Amino acid sequence: MSPQAYHPSRALLSLGEEFYDAVAPASFPETVLRFRNDRAAAQIGLATLAGEKWLRHLARFKPLPGTLPGPLAMRYHGHQFRSYSPDLGDGRGFTFAQMRDQAGRLMDLGTKGSGQTPWSRFGDGRLTLKGGVREVLATEMLEALNVPTSRTLSLVETGEGLDRGDEPSPTRSAVLVRLSHSHVRIGTFQRLAYFRDEENMRRLVAYSLSELFGERSDDPVRLLELIVGCTATLASRYMAAGFVHGVLNSDNINVTGESFDYGPWRFAPTWDPAFTAAYFDASGLYAFGRQPEAIHWNVMQLAASLRLIAESDRLIEQLESFASRFQPALADAVLWRMGVLPRDPERDRALARAVERALRATKAPLDQFFFDVFGGDLPASYGEAWQEVRGALSSYPSRKGRDHPYWSGQPCSMLIDEVEAIWAPIAAADDWSSFCGKVAAVRAMGDALS
Template identity: 75%
Template sequence: MPTRPQVYRPEATLLDLGDGFFDPVAPADFPETRLRFRNDRAAAQIGVDTLTDDEWTRHFGRFEPLPGTLPQPFALRYHGHQFRNYNPDLGDGRGFTFAQMRDDQGRLMDLGTKGSGQTPWSRAGDGRLTLKGGVREILATEMLEALNVPTSRTLSLIETGEHLHRGDEPSPTRSAVLVRLNHSHVRIGSFQRLAYERDEAGLRKLVGYTLRNLYDEDGDDPVRLLDLVVGRTARLAARYMAAGFVHGVLNSDNINVTGESFDYGPWRFAPTWDPAFTAAYFDHQGLYAFGRQPEAIHWDVMQLAVALRQIAESEPLVAALDQFGPRYQPEVTQAILWRLGVRPRDPDTDRDLVQATERALRTSRVGIDRFFFDAFGRELPDTYAEPWTEVRAALASYEPRKDRSHPYWSGEPCSMLIDEVEAIWAPIAENDDWTLLNAKVAAIRNMGDALAE
């Protein structure tokens, strides 16, 4: 029997928080709106896939309110640590939340923007997004979704006809506005702002809002919230590692309380298992390097615990925070077994296989995507000699979770290294040719289908 289409189910729960948590704003009036990307697969999950292109552009380029949801856009207020330095002058500076609805799993979802214009938190910024930045976010979110990483999804990208000047890429460059679909934009930094302002009532209200709307739990227990966030963020860190992904800017304002990755700037996929590999050219100390991401995310969650200390006792908060490591270890084991395409056996055996895999990847310098493609659901080919002996022997005793009958396995591994990102962008910049981007999105989704349960 065919599944029924998702019915549009608007919400406006953000309003429950009150105006102390956000500022009403107006979107920029762009010179033009040219639809460049619409994600109908994601749109179908929230019941907006039936919009015509004209309706789509009005809602996601001009921000005509969607029926029944938020009456206008709101720029969220938050603080955060940026590269471990506290910054109280943050907040949505080039984006806003403009709609909420339930998805086909019943989860509350936010529609948020990037590049939609200035807000009270823009500081000296123009509130805009480069078209290249939007293309990069499409590629990041599509790839991460396919690799089983909890992530926002790029719902829409619309070119806006402005010429932007940036110091880190050729200027002037084309502009765009992006819409992302997220299971909340409430960040660790949202709690930090309230703690900084010593707003205990606001902290309790935000804890209750988060538990009720994002975790489907009653009450306003800050320790329970921290425990849930520890679990979700440990899972996120583990899946970053299995995907070979480096976010680049794991500041506390970029970690939301649902453990869902979002806001992609200088991201990279690591070519090889190099713990020191960094994504951001300005990360001179390697604070957010590939191998340090679990530590970085744990540090951010520690800042949530510090903020919640104003409304909870230290001891239970510390106890919850101390569970990050014990939760991360089984999560990274499960994530790597998933990518290997095998079913778990027992914790000790599984951990040994994962540790052997990490050692061999680090020593051999074999490409991450190449290895997981070759190893998926079977013994390693004979071409994998030393240092792969231990991995070959261990894999032989595992049951595949899925066979290799999908057409994807007859080709080559789908990767997303920086050179390919540039190669996809070049024809767009030079000839307005979107063929490579569209083909790559299709290839990534094909890989995701092959990997999925």
Template identity: 75%
Template sequence: MPPAPQAYRPATALLDLGPTFWDPVEGANFPGTIVRYRNDRAAAEVGLADLDDAEWVRHFGRFAPLPDTLPQPLALRYHGHQFRSYNPDIGDGRGFTFAQLYDRAGRLMDLGTKGSGQTPYSRFGDGRLTLKGGVREILATEMLEALNVPTSRTLSLIETGEELVRGDEPSPTRSAVLVRLSHGHIRIGTFQRLAYEQDEDGMRALVGYVLRRLYGEESDDPIRLLDHVVRRTATLAARYMAAGFVHGVLNSDNINVTGESFDYGPWRFAPSWDPNFTAAYFDQTGLYAFGRQPEAIHWDVMQLAASLRLVAESEPLIETLQTFASHYQPAIADALLWRLGVVPRGAEPDRALVQTLERALRTTAAPLDRTFFDLFGGTVPASYDAAWDGLRAALADYRPRKPSDHPYWQGEPCAMLIDEVEAIWAPIADSDDWSRLHAKVDAIRQMGEALA
């Protein structure tokens, strides 16, 4: 039986930071609003499951304030490194935060938008989101949640009746506004802006806000904050790898200090364990390729450490930053063993198993989703050739972490490669047929139940 719906518990914590952290804005006045996706499972976790469609549109398409939370939308200010080049001219350019709520675990959650109109940080952009971009974000967040990756949740997608021109897809194309449920929207780039502006008071206030509101600690110690972020982002990097996921744009303004993945643009799932596989056509140097993601995320955390020098000594920051690898190694072992469906045995045997698994995946170029499906529970099928003998031996002393009796294991593996993403979008574009998307979400959630 699913857990009972969470009571609605609003918050206004973001207002405590003060107006130097955000700009009040208004949502666009869209010509139409058609609910295309509502995530009632996520809504139930923050007390919003009982909204009818009219209320849903009113709050998530027209942005009428929810009761007792933020009185108006706020576009957050931040800077960031974009492909390693520092950019002080960014911020929420097509989105804003418009509500804060507590979930059933007691975490402070933000409701943020994508495609809600122009803000002071839109520069030359129209502040809009394509409907296809919204569909892609639904698929990314559902798949990552099922694969045990800490991620924002796509709460709502509403088609808005505008025609958008984009240079990288057939235009004009349909428009939408997306609402994201996320454990905060404080980015590494939020701290970088304060360091750039030498705002020591603002930096101390932000450190305290993150520790108290997002980590639940009565502290304002920047070293403690960095330690949290190092641990959380090392886990995120490890789970990206175990999921075979490539974010595509791991800029410092896209890294949430809670270690939760969000903001999905040119993402892809890798067909095989190929370290050089990239998601973005414009990532010509492979900076954010599959195998470079842990290093890319570590580099971003280095920028947080550099920013915190405004309020902390260098030596403890450096010492804390250098623990990233020591957190990543057990995290990647845990993530891959979870995907294999076996119980960990300890640091040394688990590390050896991971090395053997990665070598087999890399040398055979085996399809990731099929392989993890076949190996779940720790048995290598007899049909796998001698290239897998090392893994057979390494798995001999491992036991399954759960029985393989879920109906999912009697079918075919659930995957999300680019061809299927396009196949899901095609009937929506051609005939407004959403059945394939809804069927895929159901299949992903079934996989998540089998793996959980």
């Protein structure tokens, strides 16, 4: 496929100044390119942006032609671990450009680590290089595993020493650019409900339906219906991928159902519902098995916000459909990762439930199981506990064969020990070979799966 032509947009400006604050980017001592996503750049018309031009626009944030005139820090509220906070907003990032991708979707270029904003509170507005490396690895792995996610477009080291309490300091700094379908969050709606701002709530609903979902409507119930669907899909894909986001607060849930903003994420080694990613999640609120519940709870807060301009009964009807959308989406996600084609909804859900039961009972490594079973043929080494899965699988046709070179090796994982091992040579000797090798391996897996 040939690279996309550049199609800039200024759609965000139509919301008006009540939604954002114009800010200035930080001035960095250095700008050293550490990661550039050429595949993503080609899809938004930036394939020819290279060298100093790349750094000028994606590290020093000089405006790209025809798009936003300057960086905008978005305003929002949100529940953080179920406690409401009205003091939120983009504190170390901003949106600085919009454009259309190959499918005609509106895409935002947003940052992480680009400096202080009015919402920084006591933060320095910066990002550690290790945090940037971790976000690249998360987004690459999730994209390969068919999880809707923001993509890391660029990672630039910025030459500052940062003091952090949770890692050796001073540590290296970076600025990251993420590509996402939207940075409109559930918390964006919560802020307007908090201020009882009906006019801007209607404006945000119309913007979201038109620009993010391509619908000519201003019906808040229809918007909730769409968001229930895409967030249920996100929850199902998290589970099939074995991914734990770690901080599923309502300011971290994008209304287009794309995962984004990666902090203490981890991939679960086994199907363990109690597995957590964040050391500070003592209650397991956002544990692996509770993520669908957490996402649904956040969508409930969206519905509560939309009551400002919509009837409660109609909103509740859409909310109650979350489970009926999640279950078939989970079956589809599990079957996709097993490399088989769906047959009928009831049998597909039964197979997915059987897989989950066997994974929990045997504590089999997740990535190894999905590697071994891909194409629908479960090896004989999987014993008695897998008989139900083996029997159900026998009638499922393969979605794709195992002729890709990836299947001749070992499964590609992204467990925490390997993430630390990838970072260690970068920290010790500025050796990026393990990082580059891992990105290549993840992409090979994505090619084999897709």
